[in-house]
Each structure stands twice: as C-alpha cells, then as structure tokens.
Amino acid sequence: MLEKDIEKVFYSEAQIQERVKVLGQQISEDYQDKNPLVVGVLKGAVPFLADLVRAINVHLEMDFMDVSSYGSAFVSSGEVRILKDLDTVVEGRHIILVEDIIDSGRTLKYLVELLKHRKAASVKIVTMLDKPEGRVVDMEADYIGFDVPNEFVVGYGLDYIENYRNLPYIGVLKPAVYENAD
Ligand SMILES: O=P(O)(O)OC[C@H]1O[C@H](OP(=O)(O)OP(=O)(O)O)[C@H](O)[C@@H]1O
Numbered sequence: 001m002l003e004k005d006i007e008k009v010f011y012s013e014a015q016i017q018e019r020v021k022v023l024g025q026q027i028s029e030d031y032q033d034k035n036p037l038v039v040g041v042l043k044g045a046v047p048f049l050a051d052l053v054r055a056i057n058v059h060l061e062m063d064f065m066d067v068s069s070y071g072s073a074f075v076s077s078g079e080v081r082i083l084k085d086l087d088t089v090v091e092g093r094h095i096i097l098v099e100d101i102i103d104s105g106r107t108l109k110y111l112v113e114l115l116k117h118r119k120a121a122s123v124k125i126v127t128m129l130d131k132p133e134g135r136v137v138d139m140e141a142d143y144i145g146f147d148v149p150n151e152f153v154v155g156y157g158l159d160y161i162e163n164y165r166n167l168p169y170i171g172v173l174k175p176a177v178y179e180n181a182d
Pocket residue numbers: 041042043044045067068069070076099100101102103104105106107108158159
C-alpha cells in the first residue's frame with residue numbers, strides 16, 4: 001500500500017478539496033465572459049486540473065503542454081524542453097497556466113515567456129503548491145493553493161520517479177524509500 005511509505009502528511013484530501021473549491025470560485029469571478037484557455041502542464045498538474053476545472057463555473061477550454069526541466073529526481077536541470085506543445089492557437093487568448101508546484105520557478109518562467117511571445121491576451125498562473133524557498137528565478141503565481149517548506153513533496157500529481165502521483169493528499173516520503181531506490 002502507498003500509505004506505508006509516507007512520513008508526514010502536509011495537506012489532507014479534505015483540505016485540498018476545500019481549497020480547490022475556493023480557487024475555483026475566485027477564478028470563476030475573474031474570468032466571466034473571457035472563455036479562458038486552461039493549460040495543464042503535464043504530468044503533475046493532471047489531478048489538480050481535473051478537480052479545479054470542475055470548480056470553475058464559466059465557459060473555458062482545456063489544453064496541455066509537456067515540458068521537461070528535471071535532470072534527476074530532485075534537482076532541476078535549469079534547461080526547459082518542450083515535449084508536447086499546445087494544439088490551440090494562443091494569440092488573443094486569456095491563458096490560465098495550471099501547475100502542481102512552483103519550486104525553482106524555471107518551468108513557469110519559460111512557459112509564461114513563451115505564451116507572451118505567442119501574443120496571449122493575458123497569462124495567469126494557478127499552482128496547488130508554492131515552495132518559495134526553492135526559487136532561483138523571479139516568478140510568482142496569481143492563485144496559490146498552499147505553501148510548502150523546502151522539502152521534496154509527493155502526492156496529488158507530484159511524483160518520486162513516476163510514483164505517488166495518485167495519492168489524494170500531499171506529504172513527504174520516509175527516508176527508507178530513498179534508501180531502497182536504485
Ligand atoms: O519550478 P520548477 O523548479 O521548474 O519545478 C516545477 C516543475 O517541476 C515538476 O515537473 P517535472 O519536470 O518533474 O514533470 P512532471 O510534472 O511530469 O512530474 C512540476 O510538475 C513543475 O512542472
């Protein structure tokens with residue numbers, strides 16, 4: 001079972017779901033008649049995006065991008081590459097970028113600049129988690145679920161070598177999990 005690998009829960013399923021509802025209400029108020037394009041950043045944002053769009057009560061469209069910036073399991077390489085681009089034309093659209101976490105800020109900085117270059121009407125960021133102590137570039141989200149300390153977190157989309165994304169809560173792994181990894 002997955003639970004046995006968890007050392008500490010930072011945010012429970014109930015806390016997350018309650019927070020997602022509030023974010024959805026705020027976004028609904030801010031985006032009336034704007035038909036935003038909600039852009040999920042694969043893969044980590046998928047659980048959050050799935051819950052968030054169902055808490056938003058305005059017309060919207062969805063699309064996805066896949067970018068890679070993580071050199072190893074824990075340390076960002078600093079270089080962002082597009083693995084899957086959007087299918088939608090961005091020019092003139094109000095973009096809501098959905099992320100599971102902002103850590104160094106490099107992924108979002110790259111994406112925001114790209115979308116502005118493509119002449120988006122506006123670009124705003126919603127992230128479930130913000131890790132301010134991890135920041136190496138200047139980047140802030142417009143809507144934030146929760147802050148987390150400078151620890152490697154998993155769950156609710158966040159992985160450790162592709163595992164634990166399906167946990168409905170957010171926490172940290174027991175040290176033994178890392179010790180037993182190859
Ligand atoms: O602020 P940063 O330091 O750039 O880190 C944040 C990014 O790192 C993770 O993605 P990852 O590249 O691990 O891909 P994944 O979503 O597929 O797990 C996360 O989902 C963010 O996209």
